Amino acid sequence: xxxxxxxxxxxxxxxxxxxxxxxxxxxxxxxxxxxxxxxxxxxxxxxxxxxxxxxxxxxxxxxxxxxxxxxxxxxxxxxxxxxxxxxxxxxxxxxxxxxxxxxxxxxxxxxxxxxxxxxxxxxxxxxxxxxxxxxxxxxxxxxxxxxxxxxxxxxxxxxxxxxxxxxxxxxxxxxxxxxxxxxxxxxxxxxxxxxxxxxxxxxxxxxxxxxxxxxxxxxxxxxxxxxxxxxxxxxxxxxxxxxxxxxxxxxxxxxxxxxxxxxxxxxxxxxxxxxxxxxxxxxxxxxxxxxxxxxxxxxxxxxxxxxxxxxxxxxxxxxxxxxxxxxxxxxxxx
Amino acid sequence: xxxxxxxxxxxxxxxxxxxxxxxxxxxxxxxxxxxxxxxxxxxxxxxxxxxxxxxxxxxxxxxxxxxxxxxxxxxxxxxxxxxxxxxxxxxxxxxxxxxxxxxxxxxxxxxxxxxxxxxxxxxxxxxxxxxxxxxxxxxxxxxxxxxxxxxxxxxxxxxxxxxxxxxxxxxxxxxxxxxxxxxxxxxxxxxxxxxxxxxxxxxxxxxxxxxxxxxxxxxxxxxxxxxxxxxxxxxxxxxxxxxxxxxxxxxxxxxxxxxxxxxxxxxxxxxxxxxxxxxxxxxxxxxxxxxxxxxxxxxxxxxxxxxxxxxxxxxxxxxxxxxxxxxxxxxxxx
Numbered sequence: 001x002x003x004x005x006x007x008x009x010x011x012x013x014x015x016x017x018x019x020x021x022x023x024x025x026x027x028x029x030x031x032x033x034x035x036x037x038x039x040x041x042x043x044x045x046x047x048x049x050x051x052x053x054x055x056x057x058x059x060x061x062x063x064x065x066x067x068x069x070x071x072x073x074x075x076x077x078x079x080x081x082x083x084x085x086x087x088x089x090x091x092x093x094x095x096x097x098x099x100x101x102x103x104x105x106x107x108x109x110x111x112x113x114x115x116x117x118x119x120x121x122x123x124x125x126x127x128x129x130x131x132x133x134x135x136x137x138x139x140x141x142x143x144x145x146x147x148x149x150x151x152x153x154x155x156x157x158x159x160x161x162x163x164x165x166x167x168x169x170x171x172x173x174x175x176x177x178x179x180x181x182x183x184x185x186x187x188x189x190x191x192x193x194x195x196x197x198x199x200x201x202x203x204x205x206x207x208x209x210x211x212x213x214x215x216x217x218x219x220x221x222x223x224x225x226x227x228x229x230x231x232x233x234x235x236x237x238x239x240x241x242x243x244x245x246x247x248x249x250x251x252x253x254x255x256x257x258x259x260x261x262x263x264x265x266x267x268x269x270x271x272x273x274x275x276x277x278x279x280x281x282x283x284x285x286x287x288x289x290x291x292x293x294x295x296x297x298x299x300x301x302x303x304x305x306x307x308x309x310x311x312x313x314x315x316x317x318x319x320x321x322x323x324x325x326x327x328x329x330x331x332x333x334x
Numbered sequence: 335x336x337x338x339x340x341x342x343x344x345x346x347x348x349x350x351x352x353x354x355x356x357x358x359x360x361x362x363x364x365x366x367x368x369x370x371x372x373x374x375x376x377x378x379x380x381x382x383x384x385x386x387x388x389x390x391x392x393x394x395x396x397x398x399x400x401x402x403x404x405x406x407x408x409x410x411x412x413x414x415x416x417x418x419x420x421x422x423x424x425x426x427x428x429x430x431x432x433x434x435x436x437x438x439x440x441x442x443x444x445x446x447x448x449x450x451x452x453x454x455x456x457x458x459x460x461x462x463x464x465x466x467x468x469x470x471x472x473x474x475x476x477x478x479x480x481x482x483x484x485x486x487x488x489x490x491x492x493x494x495x496x497x498x499x500x501x502x503x504x505x506x507x508x509x510x511x512x513x514x515x516x517x518x519x520x521x522x523x524x525x526x527x528x529x530x531x532x533x534x535x536x537x538x539x540x541x542x543x544x545x546x547x548x549x550x551x552x553x554x555x556x557x558x559x560x561x562x563x564x565x566x567x568x569x570x571x572x573x574x575x576x577x578x579x580x581x582x583x584x585x586x587x588x589x590x591x592x593x594x595x596x597x598x599x600x601x602x603x604x605x606x607x608x609x610x611x612x613x614x615x616x617x618x619x620x621x622x623x624x625x626x627x628x629x630x631x632x633x634x635x636x637x638x639x640x641x642x643x644x645x646x647x648x649x650x651x652x653x654x655x656x657x658x659x660x661x662x663x664x665x666x667x668x
Contacts, residue, residue, distance in 0.1 A: 009668045032572045033487050034556060035417045038380045046372045046380065048458060050425040050474065054465040083369045091384040093427075093472045099668040124382060130668055131388040133467015138427045140384065140474040153367050222368060238366045334343045334433040334464055 004101040010128055013100070017109040018092075018123065025089055025122035036124035038089060044144040046088070049079035051225075055134035059202075060178065065104050067202040068137070069111030075225065076141035077119045078206040078277040082223035084151045084214035085143030087121035093138040094128040100135075119206060149215045156220035156239030156282035162306040163291065165207045165278045167253040168228055172273020173266065174201030188262060193255035200253075204277035210302075213294035214279070217287040224280050227272035230330025232280060233314050239282070245306025246317040247271075247324070264319070271316065272330045282308055338435040344462055347434070351443040352426075352457065359423055359456035370458035372423060378478040380422070383413035385475075389468035393536075394512065399438050401536040402471070403445030409559065410475035411453045412540040412611040416557035418485045418548035419477030421455035427472040428462040434469075453540060483549045490554035490573030490616035496640040497625065499541045499612045501587040502562055506607020507600065508535030522596060527589035534587075538611035544636075547628035548613070551621040558614050561606035564664025566614060567648050573616070579640025580651040581605075581658070598653070605650065606664045616642055 007013045014031055022028035027037035040046050053072045055061040077087050100108075116122060121141065174197035177183050184194045206223070214221050220239050224231045228250075236243050247267065252260065260266055281302075283291040288304065295302040318324040341347045348365055356362035361371035374380050387406045389395040411421050434442075450456060455475065508531035511517050518528045540557070548555050554573050558565045562584075570577050581601065586594065594600055615636075617625040622638065629636040652658040 007668060009666045011666075013668070029486060029488070033417075034413050035381045035383045035419070035484070037484055038382055039481075040374065040380075046374075047369045048372055048425055048474075048476070049369045050427050050459060050461045052427045052429060052461055052463060052472065054429070054463070057463065057465045079368050083367075085369070091382055091474045093384050093386045095386060095388070095470065096668075097467075125384060127384045127386055127472075129386060129388070129391065131391045131468055131470065133431075133470075134465055136429065136465065136467075136470070138386065138461075138472040140382075140425045142382070147373075150369070150371050152363065154363070332343050332345075334341060334347070334430075 004103045006099040006101050007105060013105065013128055017105045021109060021112055021116060021123040025124055028124045031125060038124065038142060040144050043147060045147050047080055047083050047085040047143040047145055047150055048140060049076055050140045051076045051079065052136055052138040054136040057134065063202065065107035066111030069108045070115045070203055072137040072139055073112055073115040073119065074204045074206055075277065076139045077121060078204060078223040080141055080143035081206040081208045081210065082221050082279050083145065084149060084211045085145040086211060087119050087141060087143045089122050089124035090139050090141045091124055092126040095136040096130050097132055097135060098130065119208060146215065151214045151218050151221040153220055153222050153235045153238035156235060156241055156308050157284065158241050158308050158310045159285050160219050160282040160308040161285055161288045161304050162243060162245060162308065163281045163283060163302045163304055164251060165210060165300050165302050167251045167256065168276055168278060169256050169270025169273060170197050170200035170253050171204065171275035172269040173256060173259065174198040175275060176269065187259055189255060189259065196253065196255055201275060204275065206277060207279045207300050209298040209300040210279055210295055212298060213291050214281060216294055217291035218281040218283050221279055221281040224276040224278050225274060227274040227330030229271045229314060229316065229326050233329060235280060235282065236312065236314060241308045242311035242313050242315065243306055243308055244315045247319050249305045251303040268326065272326055272328060274330055338437045340433040340435050341439060347439065347462055351439045355443060355446055355450060355457040359458055362458045365459060372458065372476060374478050377481060379481050381414055381417050381419040381477040381479055381484055383410055383475050385410045385413065386470055386472035388470040391468065397536065399441035400445030403442045404449045404537055406471040406473055407446055407449040407453065408538045408540055409611065410473045411455060412538060412557040414475055414477035415540040415542045415544065416555050416613050417479065418483060418545045418555065419479040420545060421453050421475060421477045423456050423458035424473050424475045425458055426460040429470040430464050431466055431469060432464065453542060480549065485548045485552050485555040487554055487556050487569050487572035490569060490575055490642050491618065492575050492642050492644045493619050494553050494616040494642040495619055495622040495638050496577060496579060496642065497615045497617060497636045497638050498585060499544060499634050499636050501585045501590065502610055502612060503590050503604025503607060504531050504534035504587050505538065505609035506603040507590060507593065508532040509609060510603065521593055523589060523593065530587065530589055535609060540611060541613045541634050543632040543634040544613055544629055546632060547625050548615060550628055551625035552615040552617050555613055555615040558610040558612050559608060561608040561664030563605045563648060563650065563660050567663060569614060569616065570646065570648060575642045576645035576647050576649065577640055577642055578649045581653050583639045585637040602660065606660055606662060608664055
């Protein structure tokens with residue numbers, strides 16, 4: 001919206017900004033065909049996932065286009081990571097309310113290029129069009145996994161230990177800080193802490209390193225995008241079990257921990273705010289130690305947060321020892 | 335917008351309307367996981383394509399939701415058909431400006447179900463969200479083709495004969511009739527003719543039957559979505575050749591032919607209007623007869639419309655024998 005020069009047509013957009021993102025993937029044919037060709041590596045099968053992000057819903061219209069590109073791809077790759085899959089390629093559909101500016105496209109493509117290099121994934125094809133409404137980026141990411149080794153939501157059993165990667169709630173707090181710039185001061189946060197939390201919102205980092213630990217030892221897994229409470233409920237539902245965990249066992253970053261001490265009401269956001277893009281895994285008790293060791297070997301920190309039990313539902317023990325009741329366990333669009 | 339009952343949340347939308355569309359595809363896990371598993375049939379590789387349709391751009395907001403569902407899937411399957419691929423499954427991302435009504439969803443899902451049955455394709459996964467702007471449906475369709483047999487845009491050579499399936503321009507005329515209801519009368523069209531043209535716009539029929547002829551004999555092919563003139567230009571550009579054709583050789587339906595005699599200016603819409611979803615194929619001269627025979631055997635009508643030549647660009651000889659100049663060869667969103 002800066003009055004800069006706009007792209008002249010689909011052809012220019014594709015050739016100048018998108019084609020370079022497809023280099024190195026033979027089946028993309030330099031985006032000169034309308035279909036891509038994908039062959040799973042020998043002994044592997046393909047894993048597909050689809051997620052859309054839109055301005056004003058999943059990101060802010062004035063976010064740095066580099067961050068928008070990164071996030072659009074990262075939220076999809078995170079789904080693959082949650083299944084123990086390795087990224088291969090992605091299809092991307094772009095919807096612009098008006099012809100985008102060159103300066104915007106350049107930064108957007110460079111954010112995608114950065115994410116591609118980080119996640120080892122390449123653009124294979126897609127679609128661009130112009131329509132009213134917010135800028136929207138819809139990606140279908142394709143990964144691969146050894147035959148029969150994809151980790152489902154539905155494989156959990158009573159007795160399995162629950163693990164999560166990284167720390168929870170940072171992105172939800174980062175979103176609030178992004179929405180209300182005055183909040184940092186009233187929360188008493190130092191600049192470094194604010195930067196950490198906001199960057200966790202803007203630049204999710206899929207835990208691809210966990211693949212070996214997941215494929216080797218997990219009974220069920222998924223990435224956390226709509227909040228721990230809601231997503232754990234989904235894993236329980238798919239596996240036909242209940243879950244029990246304690247808030248004091250949840251892994252929190254130093255800024256989140258300090259903030260929670262000062263503002264206990266922020267616990268809801270940490271449990272139900274979403275945008276974590278960490279991995280939740282259920283691991284049979286007898287494999288728990290080896291799972292943790294394999295994760296550590298891959299450089300991914302994991303924390304045991306609870307256990308699966310017979311029954312249904314998620315029981316979260318609050319800081320005071322009483323069960324927590326969440327009014328809204330997580331994100332729903334409707 | 336009829337004040338009917340709206341869906342209560344993502345869960346209800348998925349379980350009630352989308353899950354039934356995924357039955358029969360094991361790798362969809364009943365849409366209870368966030369990823370799908372896809373294995374190409376033995377000896378085949380996967381073909382991917384992505385196309386979005388949005389209300390007010392690709393269809394009318396008040397179109398029958400059955401037609402909207404059909405078209406969203408058909409335009410993607412048509413891309414697969416143009417490569418000689420067989421449909422397998424599809425990922426679908428739905429963006430609603432507000433929670434959709436049950437009555438709308440029911441018809442939308444039934445249109446998709448009809449299309450699925452017709453094209454032998456099953457829903458494998460996707461994503462739903464709510465955002466301002468028009469209703470949008472983004473699909474990535476996955477098909478398969480014998481290893482090494484996908485037909486590209488880039489394989490054409492000078493001397494190849496150009497074929498198209500079906501008839502051209504019906505959908506572009508149907509769109510005009512849909513936009514301006516008074517037009518039917520001023521064009522002097524009978525009800526049956528109007529219904530034919532409008533249905534060609536609303537319900538494209540991917541030419542999947544052409545696969546054997548394409549895989550066996552075509553050097554290059556693609557489906558026609560943005561108008562013959564523009565799409566043929568793309569095939570020529572990808573193949574590094576020129577094309578020559580005569581308007582009088584183009585296959586037209588009886589209503590389109592009658593209209594063109596009365597309204598010669600409509601020729602532009604026929605050549606550049608888009609939405610044909612027929613297949614354009616280049617076939618080496620020595621295979622042309624066998625290509626036509628294989629197509630006939632599969633029940634797909636094909637017409638030879640021209641020839642590829644050395645050079646670049648598309649030369650269309652108009653009805654009077656002079657080369658046509660098109661101001662805008664086809665659809666561009668920007």
